[in-house]
Amino acid sequence: CRVLVLISGNGSNLQAIIDGCDDNVDAEVVGVISNKPDAYGLVRAHHAEINTSCVIARKDERRQQYDSRLQQAIEQYQPDLIVLAGFMRILSDEFVSQYIGQMVNIHPSLLPKYAGLHTHQRALDAKDKEHGASVHFVIPELDAGPVILQAKVPVYEDDTVETLSSRVHEQEHAIYPLVVKWFSLNRLKMLENQAYLDDQLI
Numbered sequence: 001c002r003v004l005v006l007i008s009g010n011g012s013n014l015q016a017i018i019d020g021c022d023d024n025v026d027a028e029v030v031g032v033i034s035n036k037p038d039a040y041g042l043v044r045a046h047h048a049e050i051n052t053s054c055v056i057a058r059k060d061e062r063r064q065q066y067d068s069r070l071q072q073a074i075e076q077y078q079p080d081l082i083v084l085a086g087f088m089r090i091l092s093d094e095f096v097s098q099y100i101g102q103m104v105n106i107h108p109s110l111l112p113k114y115a116g117l118h119t120h121q122r123a124l125d126a127k128d129k130e131h132g133a134s135v136h137f138v139i140p141e142l143d144a145g146p147v148i149l150q151a152k153v154p155v156y157e158d159d160t161v162e163t164l165s166s167r168v169h170e171q172e173h174a175i176y177p178l179v180v181k182w183f184s185l186n187r188l189k190m191l192e193n194q195a196y197l198d199d200q201l202i
């Protein structure tokens with residue numbers, strides 16, 4: 001399974017996936033694409049001898065134009081699976097529609113709670129007792145695709161965004177490589193907007 005990872009920043013999830021693929025003969029990270037030239041994840045990719053591309057938005061560029069350049073970059077890698085790992089751009093419906101069932105994202109909340117930004121702050125503000133992360137298939141609607149796997153963490157009274165987000169991140173690094181592994185073993189499918197693992201509805 002040819003895995004392509006899209007990032008914008010630190011790339012700690014990318015690292016977890018690279019490390020996970022080291023132990024998985026069925027999956028290989030064949031490329032990393034960033035929309036930010038200074039993303040630390042690009043350094044991680046170079047260390048792992050993985051090819052990288054940067055697709056940087058031009059001033060006043062329309063979303064569709066950017067997405068078509070992104071698509072060209074993606075096609076060079078011929079991926080079976082596209083993994084969004086902290087890729088901080090909204091993708092057009094047309095773009096996403098081409099990759100239904102082939103593109104996954106990780107979101108730092110227990111979806112359907114807290115789609116969008118500032119999830120840790122929102123969980124703290126709501127005095128939630130638990131929080132977490134979700135891996136889901138990507139559909140045009142933001143953070144709304146079928147959930148594949150979630151990890152929960154407790155929220156403590158003295159938590160800050162930093163302490164809570166680092167607890168969530170640790171879990172992200174456990175669940176994302178597992179989802180990549182399931183996909184590479186053909187165990188994971190999306191059909192009619194629902195996710196299946198081993199032919200069982202998730």
Ligand code: GRF
Pocket residue numbers: 007009010011012013014085086087106107108133169172
């Ligand atoms: C993660 O919190 C992920 O849930 C969100 O972006 C962050 C990426 O972190 N989508 P990293 O770049 O993988 O360290």
